[in-house]
Amino acid sequence: MPSLVEVQSLSKSFALLAQSPDAARTFKALDEVSFTMTRPERIGLIGPSGSGKSTLLRSLSGLILGDAGSGPVIVLGRTVQMDGRLGADVRAARADLGMVAQQFNLVGRLSLFTNAALGLLGRIPPLRGLFGLWTPEEKQRVMRALDTVGIADKASQRAKTLSGGQQQRGAIARAIVQDARLILADEPVASLDPVTARKVMELLVHLNEDRGVGVIVTLHQVDYAMKYCDRILALKDGKIVYDGPADGLNPDRLSEIYGPEIEQAYWRDPS
Numbered sequence: 610m611p612s613l614v615e616v617q618s619l620s621k622s623f624a625l626l627a628q629s630p631d632a633a634r635t636f637k638a639l640d641e642v643s644f645t646m647t648r649p650e651r652i653g654l655i656g657p658s659g660s661g662k663s664t665l666l667r668s669l670s671g672l673i674l675g676d677a678g679s680g681p682v683i684v685l686g687r688t689v690q691m692d693g694r695l696g697a698d699v700r701a702a703r704a705d706l707g708m709v710a711q712q713f714n715l716v717g718r719l720s721l722f723t724n725a726a727l728g729l730l731g732r733i734p735p736l737r738g739l740f741g742l743w744t745p746e747e748k749q750r751v752m753r754a755l756d757t758v759g760i761a762d763k764a765s766q767r768a769k770t771l772s773g774g775q776q777q778r779g780a781i782a783r784a785i786v787q788d789a790r791l792i793l794a795d796e797p798v799a800s801l802d803p804v805t806a807r808k809v810m811e812l813l814v815h816l817n818e819d820r821g822v823g824v825i826v827t828l829h830q831v832d833y834a835m836k837y838c839d840r841i842l843a844l845k846d847g848k849i850v851y852d853g854p855a856d857g858l859n860p861d862r863l864s865e866i867y868g869p870e871i872e873q874a875y876w877r878d879p880s
């Protein structure tokens with residue numbers, strides 16, 4: 610079995626506005642990042658604001674390309690990017706990748722059902738998908754996924770009228786319909802109240818433990834990462850400064866990683 614994720618020496622520089630006419634400077638958002646997920650795990654990506662969490666997550670799907678000489682980034686056995694260029698089989702990798710973002714998860718004017726059914730798109734003839742000509746089996750599959758995430762009763766509602774938590778669950782349903790083998794979730798609970806946030810995190814745990822889906826999730830809240838993830842990758846200034854079990858992180862280590870931001874890094878889960 611190939612690893613779910615293999616990242617080798619991934620660096621990403623962004624251009625900084627020149628401070629003076631002769632100073633075209635760059636800033637390294639990711640600096641020689643390497644890690645592997647060999648079996649379905651729940652990896653929590655943590656670190657202070659600007660440490661590179663979203664940049665790393667987006668690089669895994671090829672939405673951000675690393676610097677020349679970086680990589681490879683191999684996801685589900687397929688090269689997503691290498692040497693600053695997309696790999697030839699990036700589309701195949703994306704077909705098995707579920708994405709959950711903080712916002713803009715769903716197409717607002719489409720129903721929740723249609724949004725979840727979009728998870729079928731990589732697997733059925735494009736024209737049939739475009740016209741929403743789902744088979745009865747596909748409809749059942751979509752409804753089962755909406756039921757799993759607890760919002761089947763909202764199936765016909767337009768996505769833009771759903772609450773934030775329902776939209777996150779809709780995105781997770783789409784990943785279930787897609788039969789995603791790896792879910793990349795970028796701040797999926799940042800805008801949610803603690804009770805809804807807990808439900809969304811529990812769904813990700815369920816997909817990982819009961820369906821063998823790998824999960825990589827960026828989280829601002831250290832306590833959520835430690836409670837719901839089995840492995841933590843901590844980034845600081847674009848470098849991995851911790852890669853290990855959640856219970857290996859003690860308050861001193863976290864203070865070192867977060868510096869003065871440590872106070873804001875906790876969202877004490879009331880449960």
Ligand SMILES: Nc1ncnc2c1ncn2[C@@H]1O[C@H](COP(=O)(O)OP(=O)(O)OP(=O)(O)O)[C@@H](O)[C@H]1O
Binds near residue numbers: 624657
């Ligand atoms: N398109 C871009 N152009 C220039 N700089 C960028 C760009 N995207 C990200 N950066 C910079 O790269 C660094 C890492 O950003 P990133 O969004 O990955 O951090 P993060 O750890 O996810 O932060 P946060 O927790 O605040 O969301 C930041 O300093 C950010 O300003």
